[in-house]
Amino acid sequence: MNKIVKDVSGFEIEFCENGFVISYSGRDKNDDYHSIKKVYTSWENCNSYIKDIIAHASEYTHVEG
Numbered sequence: 001m002n003k004i005v006k007d008v009s010g011f012e013i014e015f016c017e018n019g020f021v022i023s024y025s026g027r028d029k030n031d032d033y034h035s036i037k038k039v040y041t042s043w044e045n046c047n048s049y050i051k052d053i054i055a056h057a058s059e060y061t062h063v064e065g
Contacts, residue, residue: 002028004036008057011050020046026057 004026011024019041027033040046 002030002032002034004034004053004057005029006057007059008053009059011053013046013050022046022049022053024053026059 004024006027008024008026011022014021014023016039019039020043021037021039023035023037025033025035038049040049
């Protein structure tokens, strides 16, 4: 799997019976475009992953708050 490392402009969260599904797209280290869908059974793990997307892959370099 190619990890997305840049150019993420947003993501979507779907609620499901047993957790949360995150979907987003962006570019990997080779500048290839990919889409990813991940499933989390706990909000804590889901939120941690969202923070990682914002800190390391967002197309916006600085987020306040």
